[in-house]
Amino acid sequence: MKKEHEEFIDSYQDKLSAAILEEVKQSVPADITKEKLHKIMDLTLDAYMLARVNAGECVGLVSAESIGEPGTQMTLNTFHFAGVSEMNVTTGLPRIIEIFDAQKEIKTPMMEVYLKASQNSLDNIKKFALKIKETLLGELVEEYALNIFEQTLRVVLNKALLKEYDLSTKELVKLFKTKSKGFTLDVEENQLIFVHKGKPEEIKELYNLKEKIRSVKIKGLKGIKQVLPVKRGEEYVCLTSGTNLKDVLEFAEVDAERTTCNDINEVYHVLGVEAARQAIINEVYKVIEAQGLNIDIRHIMLVADIMCATGVLKGITRYGVVSEKASVLARASFETPIKHLINAALEGEVDHLTSVVENVMINQPVPLGTGLPGLVTKMK
């Protein structure tokens, strides 16, 4: 790009944002004529001015209405994966509420794990799927045999499954050393035999041991209950039910840039607040698209911005965003009014009546739209 062109584009610095200028620079061909560039910049500026919002426009309320009204038309609360039992996804209104409330425990936590292009093959994805799936001992067991007289617990494992998971009983022994205190451990082909060390006192201990070893993780990542490798276009992707974003990203073959997780809180903790903001936008938009609705993405972006504005992920609940409101009356009008009023009294809070709700309450013009401009007079 010619120097003079670049200078010309930069002359719009005080009118357009740096990101837009950068985009223009990137997309304009190097041999562009001066006239054409002028025209492009004029049109860009026009489009930018058109997209701007007037001062005093209630963007928040318009967003709320724009999301709320289509929300009333949402149907279907779950979505099922064909062919896979017990793999369904919350969508629709329940999912929207889940996201906007920034709930810690979501109903169907999921991940989409992408592999790096070099590693992407059917074999690899299958291996990877087995590697990350959380396997508990209970899944491999064919039979438990309790012998009360000898105080032994004999665990018979399924040979075929052992082979499939590429495990040997010897490896398992290491895992159980710490978990089975007070017992000695013997191995016999595909059997694990726990023998009580001390005097036989109670059968209860054997029972407890049985329950305990049943839920011992022997392979995979914690929390990943199911893995489903699917083909997306040319490449293979792992869909997981249950999440563990942090550990998944540590695998060398995983493409960390594209791997996502639908648990906003987990994204926030692992990748930070900007990632959480983008996750909110993506997840909400996914729901809206699936419902066949059409909501301008800027409304969702605004909500996501509000949730992340403090640098901490906050849900739109009385503990989250609403607790940040400056006005006592506004907070009291949302939920639990008496609690807010009493706390406000204890702290001697002052309500400056700067926002909408409190002005509606006391029947004063709201400081928005036509109520925003005031009269400035010169006092002598």
Add this chain to the structure above:
Amino acid sequence: MADVYLNSRFIGSVEEIKSFVDDVKDLRRRGTLPEGLNVHYDLTAAEVHLFSDEGRARRPLIMVRDGKSLLTEKHIKQLEDSEITWLDLVRQGVIEYLDAGEEENALVAYREEELSKDHTHLEIAPGVILGLTTSLVPFGNYNQSSRLIIGSKNQKQALGFYAANYHLRMDMDANVLHYPHFPIVKTKIHEVVDYDEHPSGQNMIVAVMCYDGYNMEDGVILNKASVQKGLARSTYFRPVGAEELRYSGGLIDEISVPDKDVKGYRSEHDYRFLEGDGIIYPEAKLDEGDVIIGRTSPPRFLSSLDEYNLSTSVRRESSVSLKHGEHGIADFVVLTENEEGNKLVQVRLREERIPEIGDKFTSRHGQKGVTGILVPMEDIPFSTSGIVPDLIFTPHGISSRMTISHLIELIGAKVGALAGRFVDGTLFEGEKEADLRKELLGLGFREDGTEIFFDGRTGKQMLAKIYVGNMYYLRLRHMVANKMQARARGPIQLLTRQPTEGKAKEGGLRLGEMEKDTLIAHGASLLLKERFDADRIVVPVCEKSGLMGYYDFRKNGRSISPLYGENSDMSDIEVSYAFKLLLDEIRSLGLYAKLNLKNKY
């Protein structure tokens, strides 16, 4: 081996299920076991259930033996000649009642032609799958079941001739239709329930077409001339009553024309219809506010002071009068006593209801609509033979609801009206559509039921042929006259000083939370303020303490601070009363809610 349960309680076991069950049924049919006993067996679970308890829904079926119905021509003849009754048939084992369980083991044929060796029972009529009111929908077998349900629900709200002694009754909100008809398209059920004794609609000429936009969104258009000739006219009856209540101390209400010195006396004008006994005379035309029954009550609280009071106790006025927006004619007066022996006066009010814009009409197929306009006779479209419709129905009501029976009734009733006969539209057994069309053609009309129409206003022939015929239309009890209400100013609530809610209290229509949001979203800040001005008040606020003060009229109406008395600057502040109330309530919590005043400019 199978377990046997009686009313879900284990009572023993049997070797052979089938023969045991057959024995039980046989004994029941012979009368050894009670008629109300039903038996159900399940071969896979090896269980036999006997039920004799109450609360089971049972239905009658005709018995079948060897593929032959046990109900013969002989029985029917005897029934017609009243030689035997239904009960005799049940006793003879021709008809049997099955419950849900025994039905599971039965094979029931819909029609006699379908009978085979395996069938155990025969349906009395194929239409019995529907209930009584739903069976009143003609040609119901052409519809979705949901439309039939809606159709039967609508019929329950129709005005009609509900009781022959209506003029002696004191029913609440009773409506009587003038000149009700028996439907031209009827079902067998209409005959069974003696529908001609209490019909509830009228046969109207219906055109399926548009007329400007007045029947859009489920509207109907009425012919003004038809209405003026008495179409769908009805009378509305409503009783009002007053009782002479007894109070402690031997005091009693008195029904009479109140004296002028009674507390709360209205104007003489309001009492003008009362006769000497304090009760209105029949046929008086009443308007809102007019007293129907004059009554006075003893004073509410008797203090010891009153006993020495010379002016005796002043009685309260407690007459019964017409409320806001009510009219009527005193129709009928009853003087009687109630259970406690108190004198009871009841007056029935009557009002003629002529169909008007906003009144609700429906056919019998769940096709309800609200009157959009009454078109004068001269503007109504007419056919080549000069036929004008009484009612114009919108074609858009059909496509989405798929009520084919509505269309067939129209053609059926047209045939019936032209041929001078009734048309049968019984569920599954009605006359065939093709036959009706053929007959219509024979009567000299187009086979498809359409006719050439002319616009009444221009006289020009319409481009489309109009589907026109007769239909049984019902007037529903939802009439604007009972519901219409508007308010600019009016009563307010005592606590909040906001307008009351509901028609009975002459209330306002609430501008709710979401409606408020739309005003904000438009930035119409000052409009919003004005809309919520209904409880606006001006209160004096003390600038020092931030508390609301009061005006002291002993001091020329000066405003006084509750903390500093006259030693503070007071400013008049305009807020909503609800907010003032909130501040008071916060203070009642023991919190000091202070208003910091600032200059507005």
